[in-house]
Amino acid sequence: MDNKALFRLSYGVFMLSTKAGDKINGCITDTCIQVANTPTRVAISLINTNYTCSLLKESGLFCLSVLDEAATFDIISHWGLQSGRNVDKFDGMNLPMDPNGIPYLSSSTCAVISCKVVEQVDLGTHTLFIAEVLDAKVTSDRNPLLYADYQKRIKPDSQTQKTQRKIKGWKCRICGYIYEGPDIPKDFLCPLCGHTREDFEPVYED
Amino acid sequence: MDNKALFRLSYGVFMLSTKAGDKINGCITDTCIQVANTPTRVAISLINTNYTCSLLKESGLFCLSVLDEAATFDIISHWGLQSGRNVDKFDGMNLPMDPNGIPYLSSSTCAVISCKVVEQVDLGTHTLFIAEVLDAKVTSDRNPLLYADYQKRIKPDSQTQKTQRKIKGWKCRICGYIYEGPDIPKDFLCPLCGHTREDFEPVYED
Numbered sequence: 001m002d003n004k005a006l007f008r009l010s011y012g013v014f015m016l017s018t019k020a021g022d023k024i025n026g027c028i029t030d031t032c033i034q035v036a037n038t039p040t041r042v043a044i045s046l047i048n049t050n051y052t053c054s055l056l057k058e059s060g061l062f063c064l065s066v067l068d069e070a071a072t073f074d075i076i077s078h079w080g081l082q083s084g085r086n087v088d089k090f091d092g093m094n095l096p097m098d099p100n101g102i103p104y105l106s107s108s109t110c111a112v113i114s115c116k117v118v119e120q121v122d123l124g125t126h127t128l129f130i131a132e133v134l135d136a137k138v139t140s141d142r143n144p145l146l147y148a149d150y151q152k153r154i155k156p157d158s159q160t161q162k163t164q165r166k167i168k169g170w171k172c173r174i175c176g177y178i179y180e181g182p183d184i185p186k187d188f189l190c191p192l193c194g195h196t197r198e199d200f201e202p203v204y205e206d
Numbered sequence: 207m208d209n210k211a212l213f214r215l216s217y218g219v220f221m222l223s224t225k226a227g228d229k230i231n232g233c234i235t236d237t238c239i240q241v242a243n244t245p246t247r248v249a250i251s252l253i254n255t256n257y258t259c260s261l262l263k264e265s266g267l268f269c270l271s272v273l274d275e276a277a278t279f280d281i282i283s284h285w286g287l288q289s290g291r292n293v294d295k296f297d298g299m300n301l302p303m304d305p306n307g308i309p310y311l312s313s314s315t316c317a318v319i320s321c322k323v324v325e326q327v328d329l330g331t332h333t334l335f336i337a338e339v340l341d342a343k344v345t346s347d348r349n350p351l352l353y354a355d356y357q358k359r360i361k362p363d364s365q366t367q368k369t370q371r372k373i374k375g376w377k378c379r380i381c382g383y384i385y386e387g388p389d390i391p392k393d394f395l396c397p398l399c400g401h402t403r404e405d406f407e408p409v410y411e412d
Contacts, residue, residue: 005342006240008272008317008350009248010218031239034212035251036329037400042215043249043334045241066214111214119327121336123242128249130327130334136211144214146352194243 003196011147013067015079015109016044018052019102020059024090026103027052028080030147032064040133042115045126047193049175051084053127060117062131063102068110068142073154075108083176099135110140125194155201165204173199209402217353219273221285221315222250224258225308226265232295232309233258234286236353238270246339248321251332253399255381257290259333266323268337269308274316274348279360281314289382305341316346331400376406384409 017026031045044064046053056062067075079089095103098114106112115131145154170179175193179200188197223232237251250270252259262268273281285295301309304320312318321337351360376385381399385406394403 001246001339001342002344003246003342005272005317005319005344006246006248006339008218008274008344009238009240010216010350010352011239012214012216031241032215033217033237033239033249033251034215035237035249035334036332038331038395040207040209040212041329042212043239043241043251045239045249066211068214111211113211121325121327123247123336125244126242128241128336130329133207133212136207136209138208138211138214143354144216146216148349189244 007198013071013076013145013147013150014044015065015067015075015105016046016052016056016062017065017102017104018056018059018062019100020055023055023058024088024103025052025055025084026079026089027084028076035130040136041118041130042113042133043128043130045123045128047126047175048124049192055084056117056129057120057127061100061102062115062117062129063098063100063104064113064115065105065109066111066113067105067145068108068140069145069149070140070142071108071145071150071154073156075105076150076154081171081173081176106139110142110144111136111138167202168205169203170200171203173201178203209404213404219277219282219351219353219356220250221271221273221281221311222252222258222262222268223271223308223310224262224265224268225306226261229261229264230294230296230309231258231261231290232285233290234282241336246342247324247336248319248339249334249336251329251334253332253381254330255398262323262335263326263333267306267308268321268323268335269304269306269310270319270321271311271315272317272319273311273314273351274346275351275355276346276348277314277351277356277360279362281311282356282360287377287379287382312345316348316350317342317344371410373408374411375409377409379405379407 011030114135119130121128170184172190217236320341325336327334376390378396
């Protein structure tokens with residue numbers, strides 16, 4: 001089986017935020033599809049080791065900020081490349097709230113979708129959440145950001161950086177796991193989330 | 207709720223084929239996401255009134271041909287805009303078979319993914335199929351076709367045709383339901399699949 005074939009599926013890029021009691025977090029995900037009408041329902045999949053996933057299981061409510069072409073690496077890095085277990089990602093952000101009181105991104109997004117989970121399917125590494133759409137609005141006329149465009153256009157070119165700085169490890173973009181050392185085996189699988197070598201990015205020496 | 211916000215989710219375009227006993231069919235769908243690893247699993251959603259959906263419930267096996275940028279309106283029209291209840295879409299096609307004996311498209315596709323359904327979730331209008339990937343291969347270096355590109359670039363421009371020919375009805379692109387008459391109400395919902403006016407395309411007089 002050639003795993004690269006799976007990379008030919010197309011995805012958007014979203015900031016998913018949720019709030020359970022006084023705990024709040026947001027993460028970057030690329031899996032969201034509409035799966036039914038009357039009522040409108042969507043499905044998203046989150047990795048079980050992800051802090052937002054744990055909070056969502058508790059809260060059952062989330063807001064999806066659909067990133068658009070204006071999104072920068074800083075935005076994706078802030079929400080996607082650090083864990084809410086260590087950092088309060090909302091600190092000093094002063095974001096607007098959706099009707100459920102969940103903050104969302106009002107800039108660099110083309111739509112905001114508020115959802116209530118109606119079913120959870122445990123898939124081992126991930127949980128699939130099926131959710132009813134409670135509210136949705138368009139926030140810009142720009143095109144949605146595609147995951148493929150993020151890879152091509154927004155993600156810093158690790159080849160350029162490689163020549164300038166020394167690599168001290170590799171970080172899993174999906175769950176944040178760090179592989180210590182400059183040489184990561186080609187067939188390495190993340191011990192936390194099972195993603196392949198392609199999902200790791202270099203960590204440079206300061 | 208502004209339904210247009212849901213159009214900001216990004217999708218690819220796929221031909222999904224399945225075979226149950228001597229019955230065979232294929233349809234166009236735009237919903238497929240990878241939802242888990244180890245084993246690799248995907249999720250797709252099909253409308254319950256769709257003939258392929260009925261066959262898939264019976265067979266539990268499907269093959270996904272991931273359409274690429276070379277795909278034409280003829281391909282999408284053949285697989286997506288007629289029902290396998292009335293036409294044998296595979297007649298005279300002589301397509302290659304995947305390891306499960308299910309035919310797939312070898313041209314205008316960038317990947318082929320063979321799957322076995324492991325769970326079905328009934329969502330009223332639709333069924334969500336969660337499936338394990340049994341086999342996958344890359345079939346071209348072209349980019350996958352995006353549903354947004356299909357709408358912009360491949361779908362015939364109904365505005366141009368409108369000025370030349372008289373509209374006699376409106377056809378639901380999702381399930382094929384025909385609304386008789388030139389003027390379809392703006393808030394019309396398809397009585398078969400529940401999709402909105404935006405999913406209807408004009409049917410012209412000959």
